[in-house]
Structure formats: C-alpha cells, structure tokens
Amino acid sequence: MRLNLFVKSAVIAAGAALTITSAMAADITGAGATFPYPIYSKWAESYKAATGTGLNYQSIGSGGGIKQIKAKTVDFGASDMPLKPEDLKESGLMQFPAIMGGVVPIVNLEGVAPGQMKMTPEVLANIYLGKITKWNDGKISALNPGVKLPDSDITVVHRSDGSGTSFLWTNFLSQTNADFKSEVGAGTAVKWPVGVGGKGNEGVAANVQRIKGSIGYVEYAYAHKNKLSHTQLQNREGNFVQPDDTSFKAAAAGADWAKTPGMQIVLTNQPGKASWPITGASFILMHTTQASAERAKEVLKFFEWSYKNGGAMASELDYVAMPESVVKLVEQAWKADLKDASGKAIW
Numbered sequence: 001m002r003l004n005l006f007v008k009s010a011v012i013a014a015g016a017a018l019t020i021t022s023a024m025a026a027d028i029t030g031a032g033a034t035f036p037y038p039i040y041s042k043w044a045e046s047y048k049a050a051t052g053t054g055l056n057y058q059s060i061g062s063g064g065g066i067k068q069i070k071a072k073t074v075d076f077g078a079s080d081m082p083l084k085p086e087d088l089k090e091s092g093l094m095q096f097p098a099i100m101g102g103v104v105p106i107v108n109l110e111g112v113a114p115g116q117m118k119m120t121p122e123v124l125a126n127i128y129l130g131k132i133t134k135w136n137d138g139k140i141s142a143l144n145p146g147v148k149l150p151d152s153d154i155t156v157v158h159r160s161d162g163s164g165t166s167f168l169w170t171n172f173l174s175q176t177n178a179d180f181k182s183e184v185g186a187g188t189a190v191k192w193p194v195g196v197g198g199k200g201n202e203g204v205a206a207n208v209q210r211i212k213g214s215i216g217y218v219e220y221a222y223a224h225k226n227k228l229s230h231t232q233l234q235n236r237e238g239n240f241v242q243p244d245d246t247s248f249k250a251a252a253a254g255a256d257w258a259k260t261p262g263m264q265i266v267l268t269n270q271p272g273k274a275s276w277p278i279t280g281a282s283f284i285l286m287h288t289t290q291a292s293a294e295r296a297k298e299v300l301k302f303f304e305w306s307y308k309n310g311g312a313m314a315s316e317l318d319y320v321a322m323p324e325s326v327v328k329l330v331e332q333a334w335k336a337d338l339k340d341a342s343g344k345a346i347w
Contacts, residue, residue, distance in 0.1 A: 028298050031058035032065015032078030033164045034200040035219040036099050036282040040078075042313045043306045050305070053298060059200060063162015063188045069093065069285045075299050077285035080164020081188050082264040094288050094337040096330040097263055097281040098303060100252055100320040102220045103168045104230040104243045104278070106208050109135065111148055114223070117231040118143045118240050121176035121277070124233075127154055127215060128173065129180060130194035135213065150213065157207045157216035160197025162188040168280040169217045172268040217278075220244075221317045235277040236269050243276050248320045251279035257326050263333075281322075286338065293340040300334055300347055 030040075037059040044055040058064075062079035069077025070091055083095055105119055123139050126132040132139060136149040159166045167188045174181040184190050196211075198204040201218045205226060208216040220243045223230045232240040241247050251270040257263055267279040284303065290296040307330075311321040322330070334347040 027054040027056065028076070028295065028302060029056045029058075029074045030065075030076040030078060030284075030299075031060055031068040031074045032285075033062045033080045033282050034059045034202060035062075035080045035101065035103075035165050035280070036078065036319070037201070038219075038221045038225075038317050039099055039310070039314055039319050042317060043302075043310050046309070046313065047302055047305055050309075051301075053302070055302065059202070061159070061161040061188075061200060062164030062167065066162075066285065069287070072287065072291075075286075075295050078282060079188075079285060080280055080282045081167035082262065082266065082281070082283050083285070084264060085262040088262050092288050093285050094333060095262060095264075095283045095285050096303075096333055097257070097265075097322055097326065098284050098306070099314060099322065100248060100267070100279065100281045101318065102243045102248045102251075102276045102279045103165055103172075103217055104220045104223050105233065106205070106216050106218055106223050106228045106230050108208050108210075108212055108214045109150065109229065110212070112229050114227065114229045115232060115242050116229070117147060118234070119231045120234040121173060125173045125177035125180040128156055128158070128192070128194070129183060130156070131179075152213045155211050155214040156192075156195030157198055157204050157211070157214050158192050158195045159189075159199070159204060161199050163200075164188060164280070164282065165201060165217065165219060166190065168266070168268055168278055171266060172278045175269045220248075221319065224318050233277055235273075235275050236271055237273045237275070239273050241274060241276055243318075245315055245318060245320050247274055247276035248279045251275040251277070252281075252320065257329055263329070288337050289339055289341060290346060291341060293344075293346050296338060296340075296346050300338075304331070 040057050048054050062081055065077035065079050068074045136151050170190055171186040174186040198207040201222045204216045205218050205222045208214045232242055234240050250272045251267050255265050269277050307327045314321045338346040
C-alpha cells in the first residue's frame with residue numbers, strides 16, 4: 001500500500017480504516033493510533049498472505065482506541081501515549097510496545113527541501129503558542145542562514161482528535177519550554193492557542209500539503225514517503241539531527257523496559273548526541289481477562305509473527321522494530337497477565 005494514498009483527498013476521511021479481512025472467525029479487530037498505521041497495514045497484508053487471518057484496524061487516533069478497548073468493541077486498542085499502571089489496573093488492561101518511530105515537524109515553504117530547515121524546541125513552542133507568527137521572524141532566520149524565508153504568516157496545523165502523536169509532541173514541548181508547559185501542557189488532546197486541526201496523521205499531512213506557509217507534525221513515515229519537507233531539530237545535547245531509524249534507535253537506546261511498571265516509557269527528549277528528540281513507542285492495549293480466549297490468541301499470534309518477521313518491513317517504512325530483549329519481556333507479560341474467564345493463562 002503506497003503511503004501517498006494517505007494524503008490524497010480522495011482517501012482522507014473522518015477516520016481512515018485498514019480493512020484486511022476474510023470470512024474466517026479468527027479475523028481480529030483493533031483501533032487507535034494513526035502513528036503506526038502504515039506499518040500495521042503492511043504487517044497485516046503480509047500476515048494475511050502467510051496465514052489467511054485478516055485484520056481490521058481503524059486508524060482513529062489514540063484517544064479513540066483507548067475508548068474502544070475500554071468499551072470492549074475491538075480485540076485490541078492502540079495508543080502512542082502509554083497508560084499509567086494505575087489506569088491500566090482500574091480498566092482491567094495490560095499494554096505492550098509494538099513498534100517505535102519518530103514525530104517530525106513538517107513545513108510547506110516553496111524552495112525548502114526536506115531536512116533543509118533547522119528548528120529548536122524554543123522556536124517550535126513559540127510558533128505553536130502563537131508568539132512567532134511570521135516565517136521571516138528573526139529567531140527562525142538566525143537558525144537558517146541562506147534559506148529564503150517569506151514575509152508571510154505561519155499557519156499552524158495540529159491534530160483535531162485525541163492523539164498519541166499530539167501527546168509526544170506536547171510532551172516534548174512541555175519538557176523544553178516552560179511557557180508551553182504552563183499554557184498548553186502535555187496530553188492527547190489539549191487546548192491549542194492557534195491553528196487549524198486535522199484528523200489523524202493523514203489529516204495533518206494533507207492540510208500541510210495543501211496550505212502554503214503551514215507547519216505541522218506527523219509520524220515520520222507520512223513525511224518521508226510523501227516527500228513532505230521535514231525539518232532538522234535540535235536535541236537535548238544541542239545537536240541538530242535528522243529523523244531516521246538511526247536517530248530513533250539512539251533515542252531508545254537507554255530505555256529500561258524491564259524496570260518500568262506497565263512498560264510505560266516515553267522516549268521524548270532523551271540524552272545522546274544522535275538522538276531524535278521526539279521519539280516514541282506505540283502500545284497495544286488488551287483486557288487482562290478475555291471473554292474469548294481464541295480471539296485473544298489470534299491477536300497475540302499476529303504480533304508474535306510481526307515481531308519475528310516484520311523488522312525489515314518496519315525499516316522500509318522508517319520505523320524501528322522492538323529489540324529482541326523487549327520482545328521477550330512482552331511475551332512474558334502475555335503469559336503472566338492475560339487470562340480467560342476461568343483464570344487460565346491464554347498464552
């Protein structure tokens with residue numbers, strides 16, 4: 001499936017849905033984050049070819065995925081914002097990371113090539129606070145000597161739905177800018193001071209592609225495959241870095257999954273000279289007590305297969321596969337936490 005489909009107006013709808021199904025009872029359903037949609041689509045296509053089992057995944061945003069799994073209308077939910085251990089316990093859920101990637105700023109400026117512009121956390125925060133409103137503002141120009149910046153207004157594009165991508169974006173800006181933290185804060189849905197909304201990574205990418213002089217944020221695969229102009233970004237060490245699987249891996253290198261309750265790790269603003277500062281994992285949510293053990297097993301079989309066979313596909317789409325050591329922790333969590341109605345382990 002070509003990623004450029006995600007930003008063509010004929011395909012963008014209120015909620016993009018991945019439907020790869022067969023008539024088999026084993027077909028599984030999921031809903032949530034748009035961040036991992038491209039790789040889940042690729043995995044599902046290959047998994048169906050290999051096993052005959054289909055997947056229907058609704059790319060509706062992390063907030064929607066959390067609501068749907070809590071309502072038990074899908075077999076699994078997906079969120080780029082990990083739930084806290086107390087929230088998991090209250091809702092009878094467990095979570096595990098499925099894939100990692102990066103969120104990137106994207107701009108629509110004539111003559112500006114992908115990766116050419118530089119941005120700092122301070123400038124990004126002030127743009128999203130409405131305090132920097134022109135592209136030729138001195139703070140932007142100082143970072144980008146030699147780049148032709150127009151004397152035109154900046155159109156800010158943000159997510160309109162509950163979004164894990166927004167969580168990673170606002171979490172990073174809140175860590176690095178006190179005004180952003182106090183005036184907006186971090187969350188899947190925040191009150192944006194300025195800007196226009198787009199639903200899903202698809203909607204934000206489409207708006208930025210359509211509106212000249214705009215800036216937005218999307219998961220890197222949406223930017224790269226659609227040739228949208230992403231920017232460099234200054235990281236915690238003061239280095240300007242490009243987004244790619246190497247810089248995402250660098251950000252994830254120090255994560256201690258084993259010692260973090262609920263695997264609740266957020267990878268924004270990590271140390272390391274090569275680290276991309278807005279890196280994150282996307283998580284799968286399942287009920288610890290399963291009404292249908294067979295359907296739960298099918299979900300686990302899909303992710304087990306994806307962990308083992310999906311690494312090359314992930315790299316092709318600019319994601320980072322979970323390390324083998326983390327996969328082992330995930331499989332241990334499946335055995336320990338997932339039970340059928342009688343209390344018997346499912347995996």
